[in-house]
Amino acid sequence: xxxxxxxxxxxxxxxxxxxxxxxxxxxxxxxxxxxxxxxxxxxxxxxxxxxxxxxxxxxxxxxxxxxxxxxxxxxxxxxxxxxxxxxxxxxxxxxxxxxxxxxxxxxxxxxxxxxxxxxxxxxxxxxxxxxxxxxxxxxxxxxxxxxxxxxxxxxxxxxxxxxxxxxxxxxxxxxxxxxxxxxxxxxxxxxxxxxxxxxxxxxxxxxxxxxxxxxxxxxxxxxxxxxxxxxxxxxxxxxxxxxxxxxxxxxxxxxxxxxxxxxxxxxxxxxxxxxxxxxxxxxxxxxxxxxxxxxxxxxxxxxxxxxxxxxxxxxxxxx
Amino acid sequence: xxxxxxxxxxxxxxxxxxxxxxxxxxxxxxxxxxxxxxxxxxxxxxxxxxxxxxxxxxxxxxxxxxxxxxxxxxxxxxxxxxxxxxxxxxxxxxxxxxxxxxxxxxxxxxxxxxxxxxxxxxxxxxxxxxxxxxxxxxxxxxxxxxxxxxxxxxxxxxxxxxxxxxxxxxxxxxxxxxxxxxxxxxxxxxxxxxxxxxxxxxxxxxxxxxxxxxxxxxxxxxxxxxxxxxxxxxxxxxxxxxxxxxxxxxxxxxxxxxxxxxxxxxxxxxxxxxxxxxxxxxxxxxxxxxxxxxxxxxxxxxxxxxxxxxxxxxxxxxxxxxxxxxxxxxxxxxxxxxxxxxxxxxxxx
Numbered sequence: 001x002x003x004x005x006x007x008x009x010x011x012x013x014x015x016x017x018x019x020x021x022x023x024x025x026x027x028x029x030x031x032x033x034x035x036x037x038x039x040x041x042x043x044x045x046x047x048x049x050x051x052x053x054x055x056x057x058x059x060x061x062x063x064x065x066x067x068x069x070x071x072x073x074x075x076x077x078x079x080x081x082x083x084x085x086x087x088x089x090x091x092x093x094x095x096x097x098x099x100x101x102x103x104x105x106x107x108x109x110x111x112x113x114x115x116x117x118x119x120x121x122x123x124x125x126x127x128x129x130x131x132x133x134x135x136x137x138x139x140x141x142x143x144x145x146x147x148x149x150x151x152x153x154x155x156x157x158x159x160x161x162x163x164x165x166x167x168x169x170x171x172x173x174x175x176x177x178x179x180x181x182x183x184x185x186x187x188x189x190x191x192x193x194x195x196x197x198x199x200x201x202x203x204x205x206x207x208x209x210x211x212x213x214x215x216x217x218x219x220x221x222x223x224x225x226x227x228x229x230x231x232x233x234x235x236x237x238x239x240x241x242x243x244x245x246x247x248x249x250x251x252x253x254x255x256x257x258x259x260x261x262x263x264x265x266x267x268x269x270x271x272x273x274x275x276x277x278x279x280x281x282x283x284x285x286x287x288x289x290x291x292x293x294x295x296x297x298x299x300x301x302x303x304x305x306x307x308x309x310x311x312x313x314x315x316x317x318x319x
Numbered sequence: 320x321x322x323x324x325x326x327x328x329x330x331x332x333x334x335x336x337x338x339x340x341x342x343x344x345x346x347x348x349x350x351x352x353x354x355x356x357x358x359x360x361x362x363x364x365x366x367x368x369x370x371x372x373x374x375x376x377x378x379x380x381x382x383x384x385x386x387x388x389x390x391x392x393x394x395x396x397x398x399x400x401x402x403x404x405x406x407x408x409x410x411x412x413x414x415x416x417x418x419x420x421x422x423x424x425x426x427x428x429x430x431x432x433x434x435x436x437x438x439x440x441x442x443x444x445x446x447x448x449x450x451x452x453x454x455x456x457x458x459x460x461x462x463x464x465x466x467x468x469x470x471x472x473x474x475x476x477x478x479x480x481x482x483x484x485x486x487x488x489x490x491x492x493x494x495x496x497x498x499x500x501x502x503x504x505x506x507x508x509x510x511x512x513x514x515x516x517x518x519x520x521x522x523x524x525x526x527x528x529x530x531x532x533x534x535x536x537x538x539x540x541x542x543x544x545x546x547x548x549x550x551x552x553x554x555x556x557x558x559x560x561x562x563x564x565x566x567x568x569x570x571x572x573x574x575x576x577x578x579x580x581x582x583x584x585x586x587x588x589x590x591x592x593x594x595x596x597x598x599x600x601x602x603x604x605x606x607x608x609x610x611x612x613x614x615x616x617x618x619x620x621x622x623x624x625x626x627x628x629x630x631x632x633x634x635x636x637x638x639x640x641x642x643x644x645x646x647x648x649x650x651x652x653x654x655x656x657x658x659x660x661x662x663x664x665x666x667x668x
Contacts, residue, residue: 044528045499150617151384180383181555182592182633185599185613192609207529214601214611237604251533252603253558257582268484269500269531 004071005032006169006201007056012065014051021274025051027225028065030300033169038195038202040216040233042209042248044270047222049205053171056203057089058082070168087117090167094174096158100146106132106157107142113164131160136190152183159190166198173205188215209252213237218306221245224273224281227300231307241309243286243317280312288313345516345549346372346395351409353387353394355621362621364390366573367409372517377543377550379564379581381557381596385618386570388553392519395551396436397426414516432462435510439522441502445494451478451505452490455512462513477508482538500531507539514546521553536563557596561585566654569593572618572629575648579655589657591634591665628660636661 014026026048033039041049054060056067058074066075074085090113093099100109110131111124119127132139135156146154155175162170172191176184192215194200206212212219213233220230221244229242240246247266266285271277277284283293290313298310311317353365365387372378382388393399394406397418410417413434418426430436438444446454455474459465465473478486481504494502503523510518520539524532540563543550552563560567561581568578569590577590588594595614601607616633619625628646631637640660648658651666659665 182614185611210601251529253562257561269498
């Protein structure tokens with residue numbers, strides 16, 4: 001029998017009203033996050049991936065749909081119930097520097113979630129002394145201030161803070177995008193190491209398809225508030241079935257000198273989420289689009305075991 | 320210390336001697352040093368760097384924060400912030416004249432006309448309260464002395480050149496009404512308005528999504544070939560360099576640590592930093608090792624530069640000589656130089 005997934009997301013929706021228009025940031029998405037896996041969520045700016053992450057840890061309220069965490073529906077949970085789950089779900093941000101209070105010491109920053117959870121001072125201090133070395137920082141840094149640290153070190157502080165309450169699930173929102181190339185690999189290694197050590201489950205939000213290929217077990221591709229393809233990493237990178245996924249993959253600069261031949265599946269830029277095109281929302285950029293694509297919104301279909309994509313033409317795309 | 324500088328200086332000249340200055344050289348930088356004065360003290364953001372850009376060549380400049388790559392670009396344009404930074408030594412010879420001692424009035428005839436520039440974030444260089452058409456026409460009238468009708472026609476031509484859809488409509492739009500990719504196309508149109516001989520592009524696609532980045536790079540490449548201009552492309556992204564540049568120089572802590580033709584650099588990196596960067600990037604089409612081979616540590620603070628090679632605290636090959644003396648940028652193969660005391664060991668690895 002298959003285990004219940006750690007998270008079960010169904011028809012999750014979040015719309016924002018902006019200046020009289022409705023921005024469909026997240027527009028009916030469904031997926032599971034399996035225990036101990038890294039599910040990557042990729043897509044370009046404005047696709048809704050960050051909003052999705054915030055909805056999952058309940059930092060944003062959904063308009064519709066459901067989130068079940070460890071078998072329990074938490075979408076409509078009251079504050080008390082939610083508090084117990086909050087401890088088990090954490091978020092790591094792209095730029096931890098901007099989310100830190102500059103007047104708090106590193107120790108206070110890492111302690112804060114424990115303080116809010118009502119842990120005793122001594123327990124907090126002991127845990128800080130344990131956490132800092134765990135993320136590759138000296139325990140002495142507890143007395144120092146975040147501005148004294150580099151971007152990579154600040155991200156390590158953010159990770160220590162996220163780990164403070166021993167969560168099961170962490171949303172990593174572009175955790176290495178703001179870091180220098182030479183430091184990115186260090187933080188990627190830290191995150192994968194911690195995952196093995198503590199059996200963590202990650203939702204890894206990123207636009208960097210190289211990093212995603214390294215960390216993820218499965219990958220979901222988002223476009224204008226919808227998941228357009230979801231598959232195991234191997235399937236997605238080897239045989240992408242949605243034209244948008246194909247466009248994303250062929251746009252990544254290779255490390256082989258000389259201009260690569262691009263398979264042109266996409267033109268132009270992402271449409272605005274307040275003016276979602278009719279039919280398939282990708283049709284305005286798709287070189288394969290036909291009349292049907294402009295009228296009929298394609299549903300996610302299983303094209304191979306565990307490989308779903310939302311494209312009418314998935315079977316007939318040129319390889 | 321003085322001796323180190325002398326040797327480093329001599330061999331930098333030696334490395335450049337392979338490609339002697341000839342009629343094809345458009346830009347020739349020698350011993351350029353840029354000094355910053357801050358509240359915390361004084362430091363050199365760029366230390367005695369030298370390089371050439373040939374006419375029509377695309378030179379990639381790779382480095383991370385603090386490497387001095389953007390400061391180099393600003394120095395070449397003489398756009399360093401007056402109150403905090405100055406060129407404290409060296410020459411920047413553009414098409415035969417040294418721009419370092421030039422008066423500002425003279426520099427104005429080069430900047431924007433013969434050397435164009437595009438930046439990472441086009442929103443900072445576009446005025447939000449004027450239409451795209453207004454800003455383009457203004458530049459054309461000021462730089463080229465065009466009349467109203469001619470400027471208008473040229474503005475339309477330029478926007479078509481950068482493949483902006485519906486050019487007429489775009490002229491009447493304000494910057495915020497365009498997407499990031501469209502704004503970058505407008506910036507490119509502005510930079511190309513006077514058909515510069517050299518375009519300095521500082522992280523031109525970093526703020527863009529990957530599918531947009533691919534389109535902008537393709538556009539830049541087509542325009543470069545069409546117009547025969549040279550491009551100095553500054554980026555942290557080795558993939559962008561691989562696709563776009565003819566030659567690359569890698570900067571670290573204010574110095575050039577390696578320079579090579581692009582295919583050579585990717586096939587035979589000779590500096591441990593270059594090699595580390597290439598190895599630490601996850602692959603797109605093959606399995607990586609479970610633990611990525613990361614470069615340990617981080618770039619030293621400019622106020623606490625280590626003695627000797629600035630990379631030695633992060634380098635697995637570091638030895639006594641690395642801790643004692645800065646390695647010169649030595650030629651190791653035709654058009655390939657590296658600043659490392661252990662080049663043979665690096666290349667054997």
